[in-house]
Amino acid sequence: MASLKEGRRVKLRHSRSLPLLATTGVLAILYTSASLLYPGFFTVRVFLNLLGDNAFLGITAIGMTFVILSGGIDLSVGAVVAFTGTLIASLLTRGTPPGWAMLLALAIGSTFGGAMGFLIHRYELPPFLVTLGGMFFARGMSFVVSKESVGITHPLYQQASDFGLPVAGGASLPLTGILFLGVVALGVTVAHGTRFGRNLYALGGNEASARLMGLPVGGVKIAAYALNGFCSALAGIVATLYMGSGNPAMGFGLELDAIASVVIGGTLLTGGAGSPAGTLVGVLIFGTLQTALVFDGRLNSWWLRIAVGLLLLLFILLQRVLSRPAGARHP
Amino acid sequence: PAARAAARTKPLTVGFAQVGAESAWRTAETESIKGEASKRGITLKFSDAQGKQENQIKAVRGFIAQGVDAIILAPVVETGWEPVLRDAKRARIPVVLVDRGIKVSDDSLFATLIASDFIAEGRMAAEWLSRKLNGKGNIVELQGTPGAAPAIDRKKGFEAGIASAPGLKIIASQSGDFRRATGKEVMEALLKKHGTEIQAVYAHNDDMAIGAIQAIEESGRKPGSEVVVVSIDGVRGAFESMVAGKLNCTVECNPLLGPLAYDAVEKAVAGEKLPRKTVVPDRVYEQSTARASIGSRQY
Amino acid sequence: MKDDPTLPRQPRLRAWFPGGSLLWPLAGLGALLLFNLVFATGFFRLELRDGHVYGTLVDILNQGSKAMLLSIGMTLVIASGGVDLSVGSLMAISGAVAATAVAKGTVPFGAAVGAALAAGGFAGLCNGFLVAVVRIQPIVATLILMVAGRGIAMLLTDGQIVTFEHPAFVFLGNGHLAGLPFTLFLVLLSLGATALVMRRTAAGLFLESVGDNERAAALCGISGTRVKLWVYAFSGLCAALAGLVATSNVKAADSSRVGEMMELDAIFAVVVGGTSLTGGRFTLLGSLIGAILIQTLTTTLYNLGLEPAIAPVPKAIVVVGVCLLQSSRFRGELSGWLRSRRAAA
Amino acid sequence: MSPPLLEARGISKAFRGAQALSGVDLTLREGEIHALMGENGAGKSTLIKVLTGVHPPDAGTIQWEGRPIQPRTPHEAEGHGISTVYQEVNLVPNLSIADNLLLGRQPTRLGLIRGGEVRRRASASLTRLGLDLDVRAPLGSCSLAVQQMVAIARALDIQARLLILDEPTSSLDEREVATLFSLLGRLKEKGLAILFVTHFLDQVYALADRITVLRNGARVGDYPVAELPRLRLIEAMLGREFHPVSPATDAPRSDSPTPPEAFTPLLEARGLGRSGGMNPVDLSIHPGEILGLSGLLGSGRTETARMLFGVDRPDQGSLRINGAEQEIRSPREGLRLGLAYCAEDRKAEGIIPNLSVRENLILAVQAGRGPLRLMGRAEQETLADHYIRALNIRTASRETPIRNLSGGNQQKVLLARWLALQPKLILLDEPTRGIDVGAKAEIERLVASLRGAGTAVLFISSDLEEMVRNCQRVAVLKDRRKIGELAGADITPSGIMRLIAHHEG
Numbered sequence A: 001m002a003s004l005k006e007g008r009r010v011k012l013r014h015s016r017s018l019p020l021l022a023t024t025g026v027l028a029i030l031y032t033s034a035s036l037l038y039p040g041f042f043t044v045r046v047f048l049n050l051l052g053d054n055a056f057l058g059i060t061a062i063g064m065t066f067v068i069l070s071g072g073i074d075l076s077v078g079a080v081v082a083f084t085g086t087l088i089a090s091l092l093t094r095g096t097p098p099g100w101a102m103l104l105a106l107a108i109g110s111t112f113g114g115a116m117g118f119l120i121h122r123y124e125l126p127p128f129l130v131t132l133g134g135m136f137f138a139r140g141m142s143f144v145v146s147k148e149s150v151g152i153t154h155p156l157y158q159q160a161s162d163f164g165l166p167v168a169g170g171a172s173l174p175l176t177g178i179l180f181l182g183v184v185a186l187g188v189t190v191a192h193g194t195r196f197g198r199n200l201y202a203l204g205g206n207e208a209s210a211r212l213m214g215l216p217v218g219g220v221k222i223a224a225y226a227l228n229g230f231c232s233a234l235a236g237i238v239a240t241l242y243m244g245s246g247n248p249a250m251g252f253g254l255e256l257d258a259i260a261s262v263v264i265g266g267t268l269l270t271g272g273a274g275s276p277a278g279t280l281v282g283v284l285i286f287g288t289l290q291t292a293l294v295f296d297g298r299l300n301s302w303w304l305r306i307a308v309g310l311l312l313l314l315f316i317l318l319q320r321v322l323s324r325p326a327g328a329r330h331p
Numbered sequence B: 001p002a003a004r005a006a007a008r009t010k011p012l013t014v015g016f017a018q019v020g021a022e023s024a025w026r027t028a029e030t031e032s033i034k035g036e037a038s039k040r041g042i043t044l045k046f047s048d049a050q051g052k053q054e055n056q057i058k059a060v061r062g063f064i065a066q067g068v069d070a071i072i073l074a075p076v077v078e079t080g081w082e083p084v085l086r087d088a089k090r091a092r093i094p095v096v097l098v099d100r101g102i103k104v105s106d107d108s109l110f111a112t113l114i115a116s117d118f119i120a121e122g123r124m125a126a127e128w129l130s131r132k133l134n135g136k137g138n139i140v141e142l143q144g145t146p147g148a149a150p151a152i153d154r155k156k157g158f159e160a161g162i163a164s165a166p167g168l169k170i171i172a173s174q175s176g177d178f179r180r181a182t183g184k185e186v187m188e189a190l191l192k193k194h195g196t197e198i199q200a201v202y203a204h205n206d207d208m209a210i211g212a213i214q215a216i217e218e219s220g221r222k223p224g225s226e227v228v229v230v231s232i233d234g235v236r237g238a239f240e241s242m243v244a245g246k247l248n249c250t251v252e253c254n255p256l257l258g259p260l261a262y263d264a265v266e267k268a269v270a271g272e273k274l275p276r277k278t279v280v281p282d283r284v285y286e287q288s289t290a291r292a293s294i295g296s297r298q299y
Numbered sequence C: 001m002k003d004d005p006t007l008p009r010q011p012r013l014r015a016w017f018p019g020g021s022l023l024w025p026l027a028g029l030g031a032l033l034l035f036n037l038v039f040a041t042g043f044f045r046l047e048l049r050d051g052h053v054y055g056t057l058v059d060i061l062n063q064g065s066k067a068m069l070l071s072i073g074m075t076l077v078i079a080s081g082g083v084d085l086s087v088g089s090l091m092a093i094s095g096a097v098a099a100t101a102v103a104k105g106t107v108p109f110g111a112a113v114g115a116a117l118a119a120g121g122f123a124g125l126c127n128g129f130l131v132a133v134v135r136i137q138p139i140v141a142t143l144i145l146m147v148a149g150r151g152i153a154m155l156l157t158d159g160q161i162v163t164f165e166h167p168a169f170v171f172l173g174n175g176h177l178a179g180l181p182f183t184l185f186l187v188l189l190s191l192g193a194t195a196l197v198m199r200r201t202a203a204g205l206f207l208e209s210v211g212d213n214e215r216a217a218a219l220c221g222i223s224g225t226r227v228k229l230w231v232y233a234f235s236g237l238c239a240a241l242a243g244l245v246a247t248s249n250v251k252a253a254d255s256s257r258v259g260e261m262m263e264l265d266a267i268f269a270v271v272v273g274g275t276s277l278t279g280g281r282f283t284l285l286g287s288l289i290g291a292i293l294i295q296t297l298t299t300t301l302y303n304l305g306l307e308p309a310i311a312p313v314p315k316a317i318v319v320v321g322v323c324l325l326q327s328s329r330f331r332g333e334l335s336g337w338l339r340s341r342r343a344a345a
Numbered sequence D: 001m002s003p004p005l006l007e008a009r010g011i012s013k014a015f016r017g018a019q020a021l022s023g024v025d026l027t028l029r030e031g032e033i034h035a036l037m038g039e040n041g042a043g044k045s046t047l048i049k050v051l052t053g054v055h056p057p058d059a060g061t062i063q064w065e066g067r068p069i070q071p072r073t074p075h076e077a078e079g080h081g082i083s084t085v086y087q088e089v090n091l092v093p094n095l096s097i098a099d100n101l102l103l104g105r106q107p108t109r110l111g112l113i114r115g116g117e118v119r120r121r122a123s124a125s126l127t128r129l130g131l132d133l134d135v136r137a138p139l140g141s142c143s144l145a146v147q148q149m150v151a152i153a154r155a156l157d158i159q160a161r162l163l164i165l166d167e168p169t170s171s172l173d174e175r176e177v178a179t180l181f182s183l184l185g186r187l188k189e190k191g192l193a194i195l196f197v198t199h200f201l202d203q204v205y206a207l208a209d210r211i212t213v214l215r216n217g218a219r220v221g222d223y224p225v226a227e228l229p230r231l232r233l234i235e236a237m238l239g240r241e242f243h244p245v246s247p248a249t250d251a252p253r254s255d256s257p258t259p260p261e262a263f264t265p266l267l268e269a270r271g272l273g274r275s276g277g278m279n280p281v282d283l284s285i286h287p288g289e290i291l292g293l294s295g296l297l298g299s300g301r302t303e304t305a306r307m308l309f310g311v312d313r314p315d316q317g318s319l320r321i322n323g324a325e326q327e328i329r330s331p332r333e334g335l336r337l338g339l340a341y342c343a344e345d346r347k348a349e350g351i352i353p354n355l356s357v358r359e360n361l362i363l364a365v366q367a368g369r370g371p372l373r374l375m376g377r378a379e380q381e382t383l384a385d386h387y388i389r390a391l392n393i394r395t396a397s398r399e400t401p402i403r404n405l406s407g408g409n410q411q412k413v414l415l416a417r418w419l420a421l422q423p424k425l426i427l428l429d430e431p432t433r434g435i436d437v438g439a440k441a442e443i444e445r446l447v448a449s450l451r452g453a454g455t456a457v458l459f460i461s462s463d464l465e466e467m468v469r470n471c472q473r474v475a476v477l478k479d480r481r482k483i484g485e486l487a488g489a490d491i492t493p494s495g496i497m498r499l500i501a502h503h504e505g
């Protein structure tokens, strides 16, 4: 019979934080080994770089987390990052004030995501295909905007990209890193602290149930894609800050890195379980691997892809093991 | 410089942010820089960006965090380097650019640029072609990756070069992305469209030219005689094609930048002032000289 | 959801668009060809040169052969209710295996090809294991090899572009037989063999049953696990073959680029060809037409002088349009709209 | 008299092919507990879903306090004050109990959920139902009973005027049911209207004020509880006159004798069971015998059949086929031993919707031959045509996709699929469910002829008359346990029902 004890015992076994713990463990192991192997790795600066260098990946991955939590997937993010970045850069060269250019980019990104969400929801099309179309479209459009990388010379931009929050030992957290952490904090709040976030988990957990529970399923789904589009556009802005330019060829394959980070961060690809906080850890794992490779300086860079593939496999298998006993049979 | 290097207690550590391994030319450059480092006892940190600027920037920032003595950067595109180079400058790490230039508002962001003059290469190809065709003919141009500096400059130089010969006309110009496969596909389409009008092909690199040669052969025409093919880079494959009589001419773009790069690095580390740009001299190879020099080619 | 009884039925449009019909891909192909007939001079010109049939149409078939080969395997995977994202990376692996073996010069050509095909088949089997036995969603299971596969290929070639001049290997992607590109025969042979196996044994029936209703098939004694293992392994094999062709085409194994984005072309070919992404009934011929359609689109864009970089835009529009046409709800709204237009007129 | 709270008139609803509701009326009043009764598939859940905006009705009107309403989503229905617990426990297992309880209506401050408040409110609502749980635990880790209680608590959490509970008690134990009922009693006092569905007659008589009975998608009637004794209720549900005192009026059963016990049974199960599924049962079936499996909804008939065929693997007991000990671990093994199983859920486990009638029909035979030895096209067509004629399957052609056939004809194709195997034992789980009278008769004739050919049949049906007409022996199940067996002349609807009604679980 249901009792206090039942709730407690079960909580230990199927603790939802277990995947997050596992991911954090992997990060700790990776970081420690890299620190032991490579002198100069264990510094504040390297850690802050991790946040700054992976900011646009991280922000895309947070957006992707929402879509994946809702039970979908979005392959268009890398192309949207490139499109918005190129758009902003070329608008700036034409004298548009940075604020307006960014607002326009954010609006376009959200609308584009929302439109894909609409097609997916209303016509019950596979998210995978619709967003694939979106990826082709956005990538092509960024080359329509400009065939080559556009430099940004706006003085405000220079100041912004040089800005850093001093932390310790002369190291400072760049603006891109600050934005990333801000998005993570916001993402965690939205996912865990708002009705929309909870609805998202419900939708990803069981769409039919969510509908019968009277939740606005369509709205939530479309909003998840729109939010992801917004994050991609924001990542595009961060990319222009990071590089001081807008490059239509950038972010090629970024969607895969983002999905990999989300999965490594413990979010279930079937939707309904996971957290943006895990995604932060996933992105840090990704970044640590990449930085360690640079520090080593001898290994072929393609080891990164293999390592990411293996980590993906590891975490997916882990998820299977963890989720199997929890999935009580439902009639 | 060798004496100074020996005088240092610690060998130099240099980071090299390479674009990737997309062509034979690129791997020759990598090998040159790697080989020269071990010859000089320099610790080289090598990073392959898989063709992505964002990866290159991350690599450079990694080098800075690691505290290398100098950085060699082969920039994948011209713009977008200011923030990271300002970082390097703040950390007082000299950056030596190789093989293509960048656009920055502040020239002190890098120590020097060691590169071929892409415009001159294009012009040399044009001049050679103009002589070969006696100043008259229809040319198809296979451009490099859109937006890449060599593509822009090789186009610019070539156009300037044929300007003096009004009989030479570029009847089609499309991007083959510096790749064999794309070069071949694009050439196939152009051959269908223009057929026998085409008298010459100008490719921005050898790989595309080799792809185009295959396409021309498949169309039943003879590359090297019926269709004149000229390209840039001078990799081994190009020499082999010239020996086989299929490629007419290649303008060498020397990838063996290792020695020059480390000379510059050592000077920069020692605080010497370097010229803004060191132009690597390039020369034209044609079929008549190819057989003689193919044996001595290192790449 | 394909059987949701609450959806309204649209008898009129449905009659024109039965699932699996070749009508729509053929109509699309026809429209494209018509466009070229009007706007592209010489598109349909065929001539004999050096004993080879020569012309844009032959090019389309030749260049499209990789997508066609991939789409054969992809059709079966999609019919089983899955999808294989790893084929592009597997192409790179197979090309790398064959080219490094051939370039060494010590390995006989047959062994090199065998090794490449075996590598593809084995990788496909790994995908199949993850999907069928571990029961990971196909998109995710094949994502792993999509990410890691290209890295493995790069390691095999040590980050270099491996070139070769082996005559037999070069023939594979460039040779001619009876005046036509050899790849064409390769495609027809693979397609014919696959179709034969699918329709002359019960394999096709079993595959369609599993893809359409796995539980019902299981009660009939058909093992979905076994079917899926085979199908993914086969897709890996097709990818390996396509990789050999792509590598041979340019006489070089370019691990970082070969097969890039090809998985998408293959999936599109299958979907455009009329095989539903939800699995079940499949049409190999439709996928073939889909692949030709996509290659024709690409070639048309080349012909128009459109930058390859911008080419994805029209592709995206075609693909999403075709997907929308396959949604019964969209068809309903469309026919309602058409009716109201007609009523207004 | 005050106007009814909710008044539905002439509600009709058809799903592709099947008429689930035809012109149903329902009237609910404040302060009234109303039971909705009917057999499996009678349309109870569909009616509830139409009332609450899950399915749009094909016809009919809904009046709420005298005004017409047309809710399009459960959300809109909640807006009117209709709170529903659907039959499928419709919650999200990966979220915590508290989240599930208050999903979509969490108290917020500045857009942020007030976590403490959520937990407090969740605990409070559960305490009202006599539950003391850690509301932070994920719901999926709780037992089905707890999940059902949480679903009920969720429904009670809003200030509803009408509470609808579709089989709320199916997985609750007695104490939980008692708690729930006393709560429902209190709510009724407060003037709430309550509509509930259950298959437990005792519960209906303990709680309900009025009963609406549905049969085959139509309303049989609306009765005050006091005017409808149990047996009359069962009659209404089953749709036949039912006089427990005079067995003579029971349908005459087939008089063929049961095969002598001396023969080795074709199938003999001893203590076969599956923890979490079915308690150990003993069963034996002889060649040429039709054994019926009878019981109420959820009594474990399907579970038993699945266990015998190897779909769900039994974990206790033993099974003999033709006297030899066997273990059936998968349908393939079952098929190899000469068993065939026609599943209850035609759509999920029967038809391959997009394949043709011919392909559906030959599938099992072909699977038995393996993938390499494809039956010749002519052989396939002969087989298909034979069964299309023999079973009078109405189809445009043998190449029509089976999804275009009516339910009854789909069922006949499925039967043909299994008959074509010429099995030694065929397990028929509700072969006549949802099909019309004519088709029913044809299937019954078919079953009888099977028997004549020496095939053993395990026959499951909710239609008691059908059991009586067809079976030589009937094993009766209750609460996933075999409670008895009837043979020969003892097989009467009343006999079966008495066994079920009077057996103390």
Ligand SMILES: Nc1ncnc2c1ncn2[C@@H]1O[C@H](COP(=O)(O)OP(=O)(O)OP(=O)(O)O)[C@@H](O)[C@H]1O
Residues within 6 Å of the ligand: C005, D015, D016, D018, D019, D020, D038, D039, D040, D041, D042, D043, D044, D045, D046, D047, D087, D297, D434
């Ligand atoms: N979504 C649906 N699609 C197709 N048919 C349906 C659907 N929902 C219900 N039906 C059919 O409608 C009929 C009535 O089903 P309903 O669920 O209302 O029965 P019920 O009285 O609730 O039965 P139970 O006691 O088993 O819950 C059944 O024949 C069922 O198969």
Ligand SMILES: Nc1ncnc2c1ncn2[C@@H]1O[C@H](COP(=O)(O)OP(=O)(O)OP(=O)(O)O)[C@@H](O)[C@H]1O
Residues within 6 Å of the ligand: A329, A330, A331, D040, D144, D276, D277, D295, D296, D297, D298, D299, D300, D301, D302, D303, D304, D344, D462
């Ligand atoms: N493992 C399980 N966990 C939870 N519920 C289960 C499980 N197995 C079966 N049930 C439920 O218990 C009931 C018993 O199932 P079963 O299908 O055997 O009954 P039945 O007598 O065949 O009834 P009917 O066919 O009339 O629905 C069903 O309502 C089913 O949904």
Ligand SMILES: [Mg+2]
Residues within 6 Å of the ligand: D044, D045, D046, D087, D166
């Ligand atoms: Mg029901």
Ligand SMILES: [Mg+2]
Residues within 6 Å of the ligand: D301, D302, D303, D344, D429
């Ligand atoms: Mg049953």
